[in-house]
Amino acid sequence: MSIDSHVYVPFETKEDKFTKIYSQLTREEILELSSFQLLSIYLTFEKQRGDNSFWKPFLDMLPSMSDFEFMPIHWSDDLRKLAPTSTQKTNQKVCQRFESDYQIITQLIQSKTDENVEDLLPKQDVLLAWICINSRCLYMNLPTSKNTADNFTMAPYVDFMNHSCDDHCTLKIDGKGFQVSTTSVYNVDDQIFLSYGPHCNDFLLCEYGFIIPDNKWNDLDISEYITPLFTQEQTDFLKSYDYYDNYTTTKDDVSFRTQVALATLQEKDPQNSRKLSALINGYNDGEVFEKHSNVLLSTILKKIIHECEARQHLEFSDDPIKKIIGVLYHDRLVIAKNVLLKTIQDGDDDDDDDGL
Template structure:
């Protein structure tokens, strides 16, 4: 049995724990006997496979609160090492949290924290800190079976954030090769990551725990969370961005554009039902959301190479420089400033508005424009000039894409660079396909 298979066995033994009969409701997990974790190879990774026919609307997974990793469970676990953290909410006290009271250098960190310290962190910051410390605790960690099955940093090798933080071979050239919108997305992800790292580092330094977490370890933890978090409303959340959890085993479900499974969250925990029927040896999927390849690459580290119906192109960098101050003010006042996109079906309404505003010297006083915004007019009065400008933009993008398609067939001797260039080439091919389809309809 391989090391990975042994880790999977440990995960299943851990997650099926039944030593909590006194809890109501019970925190028993459920994993359908019709499921197995299967390795789909270098491009597919691990996923969930049907070992026999599965009906539509069938419960296939239930992961109870005790085995969900989120703000509430993290604070509950930390409180086991810190008597000053008093938790009275029923949600906390119903968790199954066995402890052997082992103390190590990392639990000393927990002992130094107060509840305010924990609640001042975002869910992302708290979980990133906690997973980093728990990974280093090894056998002393309740979460070891789950942490052992999280992906390695090498599994995120296509993520531009990884290129930049770890300064991989040719990373500066690779970042310059990215489409502008992808580069902007990468910069935004990098800012989020560095902000979280600096806040956690400052907290540890304030508590005199220096050099407990390297940036490489934090990056691994942060990417595991970013690529595997699932929406779940939490009572302690300050913003909607804090409403997420990690769910062991559920995270083996790979992404599909179509919803093939549905999620229900209640007192029993995190439950997954099928929305399709499955035949034996079919892979089960879960939609991560309506995400383009640009988003999937920057946030999760992969793309759908053949067909992704959510692919779009952000053309804001072509439109924004054309706007005068008066037009900018109008768009901002009406919440239509920036984020101008188009898909294979055509331009978004937001983009249509921006193209119309470009044709108005005094948009604030334009009845035609107000009619468009209010849905009274279909905007046909603007269509001719909007189409001319759009064709000009499309031709510029097509030219850029044609000059960049070679990346998909890169033959660099440096294999990692070659693979990363090919991923970038796929993004340009996606853009080219959209531009051609839109242009044909004009």
């Protein structure tokens, strides 16, 4: 076959069983892989090639699995069940993404060799490579790309920056590459911080393996308490407007999705409700639903507060994972209490208005 159909290596490399597999991969097969899948194969193979790999210095500076030990993807089933449902849901999505990628790449590589693919692509080694990619890649827009999720690169210098909720640095991405700059003054041995984005602790833990105390981007997912209350008509209505599931609140604001869900629960025939249609289309602010919505929300929040208080002791556990789970419940408790207080105050104001 012509060289155009295969992987082209732009540097001198030593031949081994892995380069033989590379030589059998066609351009079409490579293009069918996502960037995550392709890099997971490459990092896993190159790590095993040791000194034969051009990328050994880069691979040697990547973290080990112990650096990600707190990610729920490693937890036992008992610990996962102990975590908040929102954490379980986020972790499940991460697990499904990895399992799908692993199945695809093992099937492809097995078709290129007689060796046992589990020896070539050990699951734990692939998982480490996959997590390293997930926690270290930088995304950029490419005008010719069909899938923006695949537009990323791994930039080693970014590994020297830790995450902060606040932007201490700015990241400039253009045709020249990636540039990090800051207006802050740093002293020798100071850490440099870069914001990974407005992510709550559930996301940070499941995707990267850490949480942040008093994370200002934390929210409270109350979907599990709302969705079972819907009738079939209400469910169908919300799905038709893409407002089904993902109901959250921060300590300051109840999301609009949640407001729509609480309003929908008050309509037996939501499809023909002018009030509900006006709310969704922005013709009114939903004040007509607010009183009953506050009652529903208060009931849900009190239940969440009770559940969180029952697990509050975990925050003081000697087991580091249980301690993390306890912090997650503490986060939920803070938000629930804040929103409940605001809801009660709003309800009192409504009563005063009624009296007037």
